[in-house]
Amino acid sequence: MEGMLIRQLQDTAADAEAVRAIAASAFHATEGMAPDTPAGAPAARAQRLAGTRHLVRTDPGGCWIAEQGGTAVGAALSMRREGVWILALFAVLPSARGEDAGRLLLERAAEHGRGCLRGLLCASPSPAAARRYRQAGFTLHPAMRLTGTVDRSGLLDPGDIPVHPGSAVHTHLLDSVDRRTRGSAHGPDHAFMLAHYDELLIADSLAGSGYCYRDGGAVRLLAATSKRIATRLLREALARVPDGEEALVEFLTAEQEWAVDVGLEVGLSLDTRGYLAVRGMRPPAPYLPNGAFL
Numbered sequence: 175m176e177g178m179l180i181r182q183l184q185d186t187a188a189d190a191e192a193v194r195a196i197a198a199s200a201f202h203a204t205e206g207m208a209p210d211t212p213a214g215a216p217a218a219r220a221q222r223l224a225g226t227r228h229l230v231r232t233d234p235g236g237c238w239i240a241e242q243g244g245t246a247v248g249a250a251l252s253m254r255r256e257g258v259w260i261l262a263l264f265a266v267l268p269s270a271r272g273e274d275a276g277r278l279l280l281e282r283a284a285e286h287g288r289g290c291l292r293g294l295l296c297a298s299p300s301p302a303a304a305r306r307y308r309q310a311g312f313t314l315h316p317a318m319r320l321t322g323t324v325d326r327s328g329l330l331d332p333g334d335i336p337v338h339p340g341s342a343v344h345t346h347l348l349d350s351v352d353r354r355t356r357g358s359a360h361g362p363d364h365a366f367m368l369a370h371y372d373e374l375l376i377a378d379s380l381a382g383s384g385y386c387y388r389d390g391g392a393v394r395l396l397a398a399t400s401k402r403i404a405t406r407l408l409r410e411a412l413a414r415v416p417d418g419e420e421a422l423v424e425f426l427t428a429e430q431e432w433a434v435d436v437g438l439e440v441g442l443s444l445d446t447r448g449y450l451a452v453r454g455m456r457p458p459a460p461y462l463p464n465g466a467f468l
């Protein structure tokens with residue numbers, strides 16, 4: 175496309191803000207995608223800016239921006255984690271779509287993943303994005319989502335698996351559970367999630383191990399060595415959603431039926447939305463991905 179420049183993102187406030195603005199506009203304009211809620215906007219905005227700068231630092235070669243006439247119109251952010259290429263963000267302003275910006279951005283980001291036999295991403299319902307991902311060799315697993323108010327009367331007796339709050343001292347355990355479930359550790363992304371999400375819950379006993387990040391009403395990531403541990407962690411995370419906050423568990427494929435059942439137990443509503451896209455691997459299980467860090 176004429177006048178289109180694809181350049182590497184810089185670790186600056188201006189570039190992070192450009193990416194945030196593109197994503198906000200791209201996702202807002204696409205049907206069915208909610209913008210930041212006004213109440214949560216300042217915190218969500220700060221978290222997004224920090225997330226972009228985190229990835230520019232860990233994966234400068236994976237983060238690209240498209241400019242047209244000096245204006246940023248699109249972005250793709252990706253990372254490599256132990257042989258898995260992960261796409262964290264892919265967005266083009268509505269006014270600049272359909273003119274190859276998306277394809278060019280994705281090509282650059284994918285070059286960063288060259289040599290990775292596996293790939294992972296959480297895809298929105300966008301048909302244009304689905305086309306790009308399938309053409310890039312990803313298998314698209316349609317995903318479900320649980321939303322609503324947690325009905326505490328549905329919470330079952332926690333049983334005998336202890337769950338406790340986690341911190342940076344548990345990084346080794348987190349990375350070990352990651353390697354077992356998705357085949358690669360989150361590594362530096364745990365530091366980011368620990369700093370920015372409300373809490374980390376850990377289960378580590380003879381019965382198995384697992385962890386879960388919760389941020390407000392959202393379950394941001396859960397990985398465990400068994401469905402039993404995963405179920406216990408999800409029940410605990412949902413029990414801890416503050417009153418008045420809407421619960422959210424996203425990107426559940428049919429492999430995560432244990433999570434669907436927990437959501438239904440506590441009265442959440444199930445619908446379909448987006449895809450979990452994988453290349454060279456099966457969907458990790460029992461596992462609830464993080465939309466950006468997977």
Ligand SMILES: CC(C)(COP(=O)(O)OP(=O)(O)OC[C@H]1O[C@@H](n2cnc3c(N)ncnc32)[C@H](O)[C@@H]1OP(=O)(O)O)[C@@H](O)C(=O)NCCC(=O)NCCS
Nearest residue numbers: 200265266271272273274275276277297298300301302303
């Ligand atoms: C996904 C997105 C980044 C693509 O950007 P783009 O600049 O339009 O991408 P491109 O023009 O390079 O490619 C889009 C492809 O989808 C096709 N397409 C566009 N709209 C489509 C539709 N409604 N149905 C099917 N195909 C469609 C285009 O024809 C093109 O395919 P082709 O190159 O084989 O002809 C952009 O649509 C977007 O920002 N969407 C909203 C945010 C989002 O959902 N991002 C994905 C997050 S996982």
